[in-house]
Amino acid sequence: MQFDHESLELLVRVAVALGLGAAIGLERQWRSRMAGMRTNTLVAAGSALFVVLGGFSFGSEVADPTRVAAQVVSGIGFLGAGVIMREGLNVRGLNTAATLWCSAAVGSLAGAGLFLLALAGAFGVIATNTVLRPLTRALLRTRERASTESDEYTFEVVAGEKSEHIVRGLLVQSIANADMTLRAITASKSRQESVTLRAELAAPPGARVDVLERIVQRLGLDPKVRSVRWWNETGEEDA
Incomplete structure (x- = not known):
């Protein structure tokens, strides 16, 4: 060419x-x-x-x-x-x-x-x-931030000392059924033969209050539970 x-x-x-x-x-x-x-x-x-x-x-x-x-x-x-x-x-x-x-x-x-x-x-x-x-x-x-961020809540349940293990199981089951993550649970004895269970849990951002209220109602209906309340990290509390 x-x-x-x-x-x-x-x-x-x-x-x-x-x-x-x-x-x-x-x-x-x-x-x-x-x-x-x-x-x-x-x-x-x-x-x-x-x-x-x-x-x-x-x-x-x-x-x-x-x-x-x-x-x-x-x-x-x-x-x-x-x-x-x-x-x-x-x-x-x-x-x-x-x-x-x-x-x-x-x-x-x-x-x-x-x-x-x-x-x-x-x-x-x-x-x-x-x-x-x-x-x-x-x-x-x-x-990644959306997947790691979560709202922090704390549940406090007061029950009889002899019923601690039963109430503890009920609390863990209620949290699991609500699709929340239990991070820690502690127990401390108080007066009148009672024990205070405090559960720290994480919920997806924007968790509905009615879900938390259902946990409170379920725990409150049990005769072994003397009192129950929850609050989040901002200090908002519901008794």
């Missing part, structure tokens, strides 16, 4: 693929990922070369660039699988593998002469790996 206008255009396509692949890999290299700048550049350039090969190297009668592009997609799948590692219950490298896959797509677009789409795709990949990164971390922190 002689060096003419068509050859220059094909060189430009490969050069654009190189540049966009390097731009995508720069972010990966900055974060010290396994597939960095060179890998993403080579993936984008190789994809562009294969597209050019399928579209211009076999003559117009048998050329089928879409078939070559389909083989590029499957080939990149094997390459991406090589950067995915499993450490215990955690899986690492999924984002890097997806970035390689996108680099191949950007290179294929550049090889097909769709420069605007290739540029938009590269910009989208870089924006996803940079702009969305702090957003996803913020969402994870919010979810």
Whole structure:
């Protein structure tokens, strides 16, 4: 093939693929990922070369660039699988593998002469790996806080000393049925042969008062219970 206008255009396509692949890999290299700048550049350039090969190297009668592009997609799948590692219950490298896959797509677009789409795709990949990164971390922190935060309540039950074990079991069962977490339960003897059981428990944020009241009513109906009350960490109390 002689060096003419068509050859220059094909060189430009490969050069654009190189540049966009390097731009995508720069972010990966900055974060010290396994597939960095060179890998993403080579993936984008190789994809562009294969597209050019399928579209211009076999003559117009048998050329089928879409078939070559389909083989590029499957080939990149094997390459991406090589950067995915499993450490215990955690899986690492999924984002890097997806970035390689996108680099191949950007290179294929550049090889097909769709420069605007290739540029938009590269910009989208870089924006996803940079702009969305702090957003996803913020969402994870919010979810972790929501799962760990809980309202603190304390139940205090006064019963006869001989009925301590029975009332203790009733208290634990009532809390479990209310879908609350019992953190600690203590007992202290008081006058008139009575014992005071104090249970510290955690409930989901915004626990309804009627749920707590049902526990009080259930405990209060037992003849072995002399008194029962609850309060939360803000000091709000219900007798």
